[in-house]
Amino acid sequence: MENKCKMNGRLKDSLPCIPSELLLNPFVHHLELTSTLDKIKTAFLTVTFLPLRVVCIALLLALAWVLACVGLVGLDENDVRCKPLTGWRRSLRAVISKLVRLLMVFGSFNRVQVKGRQATQREAPMLVLAPHSSFFDALPVVVLGSPSVVAKAETADIPFFGKLINYTQPVYVWRDDPKSRQKTIKEIVSRATSKLEWPQILIFPEGTCTNRKALITFKLGAFYPGVPVQPVCIRYPNELDTVTWTWEGPGALKLLWLTLTRFNSTCEIEFLPVYNPSEAEKQNPKLYANNVRNVMAKALGIPVSDYNYSDTLLIKKAVELNLPSASDLVKVQKLRSKIGLDTVDIEVQKASQLLKKDLCSVVEFAKILGVGVNDVSMQELFQLYIKNGEKIIDIREYLLDIIVIHMKSKTVNMARLAFEAASCDQSNMSRSEAVHALKIAFNMSEERTERIFSKFESTSSKFNYESFREYALGKEDLAWIFAGPKKDC
Template identity: 55%
Template sequence: MNGKLNDKTSENLSVEMLNPFVHHLELKTTYEKIRTAIFTVILLPIRVAIICMLLVAAWSLACIGLIGISEQELRDRPLTGWRRPLRHFASKIMYAGFIAGGFHSVRVIGRQATAAEARILVLAPHSSFFDTLPIMVAGAPSVVAKGETSIIPIFGKLLNYTQPVYVWRDDPNSRQNTIKEIIDRATSDEDWPQILVFPEGTCTNRSCLITFKPGAFYPGVPVQPVCIRYPNKLDTVTWTWDGPGALKLLWLTLTQMHSSCIIEFLPVYTPNEAEKKDPKLFASNVRAVMAKALGIPVSDYTYDDCRVITRAKQMNLPWAAGLVEAQKFRQKLGLDTSNAEVKILNSPHILCKDCSQLSYPEFANMLQIPMNNVVSQQLFRLYDKKNTGVIDFREYLYSVLVISQAEKTLDMIEIAFKIFDHSGSGRLSRHEFIEVMKHSLHIYDDDAIGIFYQITKDENATITFDQFAKYAENRSEYAYLFNTQVPRECKPSTDHHQHQQNLIKKIE
């Protein structure tokens, strides 16, 4: 057998593997590039100026509306009297800002339920900081946000005016308190505004609906599903973990002649007794209704999957988003519990003659997974990027083990030392050391050879990981290797305009 997957296997893999965390955006034609350049000079400054003026106007109304109200009062009881219509007026001004930014075509389908009919609005798919638009259309309902956002200039005041449900990160009971506050408001007899939640908990590319977080469904009260679509020829709004940054999206959106958005209010979903007792079941069933209305599939991806991408990017691993798919396949095959890769790493030597040219049967045998299993084949295909029928098994081991085992950059190098140590002696030749530097630190031949000769002068010598660590410890340019990597909060690939995303932070 030549190692290539047969025709039947190829048919099994013909279905596209969705990755909701990836978005590619490029101006492809000369016309698009010229038009964008012209509009950047002519249209963009005008739109930015108008948006800023409207933003300041809305902020001014929020300041007036919050006069004489303490933060505790905002949390304890709903606004009354003239403050409520003023809040709606402020949201209309914010909506005008979207129109000024080019959203001339905003189509609303269906009827928004009243607070008496549905205290909670669940919006999906969540794909952009432009999803603040449905919030304005819905009349500025309360949102769920980080407590820190309340002090952000301008946006913090506007957010406070919606009487948000705050999540305080420094509170170990934050999640429970947030759910309790949602339940209290949703079941209260007082005239609280509706609560708006993005149940996916993170941005996707709208190719599917990922797993809904259950926070909005704990109260067990009727909810109104709201679907969001952006039917634009050029998708300049999607903000995912692997894709263009917020500034690029904002620039390209504001330099389009017009942008479209469709907001569909579906019928209110009233939970049955089983759903009231099981928030996850409730969330899953609401997701199914929304997926049907949108005409897209559901997926078992979750908010936590973006942590894999974030960690992969921390470790400078290539193809970070694809590792989420690899982890999913590994879980289905039980590799995450069998620790097959760790056992291979800790064996006296890796059991393949040429790990850079591993066929599918050899791959399945190494991991002790069934050859005729479609998921096994899909996992192999992820790493067979050129469809040659062979993969570099060392790349597979490295990507999997770094995600699960490495805490700092030096750990990555130690893992690479073990993987590329073909003899199992704990010592690397010059060629093997070059491979380690390339995969772990993206240092290529000439520079890697230079480091090798600084550690040992003998061309035919071998070096150990401890020798490299001692060498790096005495050089300031490698100090970062010894710093502990602290996992970061999941967020798209840029911090620019993070304040906009904070307006629609979800329950964690």
């Protein structure tokens, strides 16, 4: 009997079905109104409730912002970072929290279910929240009493919300600063061991938003200090998931619109028992993080995943290149890692030697990768590129994908490989192949690559890497790609 399975919306056959948990992609969320009743209800609430809710939210946000500004009057950055708020400023923070909570009620979140007990700062200096899936996770933050969040420094510049975040006395992380991690750890340890009444520190250890289908790898910042943490689980058990904000899925405005046009939305917050690290975990932050993640995954009833924050950087690069199914590149990267592949040169060369066409069978694909035809990771990788139930793939799609994965800095060598991978006939590429190669190799828009190729066509009858290099060196706006100290573009 023919074995078939559906993956990524396409029918895959001819190979064994891969277990669904191996194909779980935490960075994809699909949201559509499918029933007529939902569409009618949303349309009705859009013209009735939505305007009223927006006005109320705007007024509450403005009032909270004004109070935060008042609370910060007379304090400089050093005051906010180095000592906890006291007296009326501390009381004002509680008032602001209540205002933001009311703001969330007008945002349809009038149902918040809390399970368990929140530990005190002395019991657990750190609160670890997961899964992180939305900007609506500000609701759990408010319910927890507006603790100090660990956030990227850019959040301080967000209109209105930046001032509110500042008032929680956050621990900011400058991702572009190589010493930022050490500074962050030092500040966390200082607050955790201080005798002053600092608020608890809250962190989302996943470091990015997911679809809550699995817990991705925890970043280690919360676990380096080796202090007790309290795991806090977040759930949104709503019939229609209008909160999940991932790399591939509906944008922020659509999510806001659909959430504000719900009668009610529910959030569940569960406080798990305080996790006190063992001596081994104190010495090994990765072990500590993994063990806490396992505890939270068990409570949530979801699996753990080896996806991590750095994977989103790859997705971001693919999105900038307008590549379809950008998050699938992460799957490709993970599978290649399992196979033990860490370079692209050999695969591009093998493909050129073995194939005289773009299409590739699973046997040929295994030879290009240098593994056996029964290798499970190779089979899963092959299935990612199958279209319309065919038993062959376009090897050029795969080669260009792995060039994007490995192109951390777009070197001339990677550009040459992109040209080689874009066409079987590297001496004379077609227009579409040339445009694709330029786009991948130099992170150019399709419009710009089309313009460059049109100009190039008037000067040469053949397009390939060498002819383009010669052409580019004679153009001021393109010479930087190949010449001088800016050789890496």
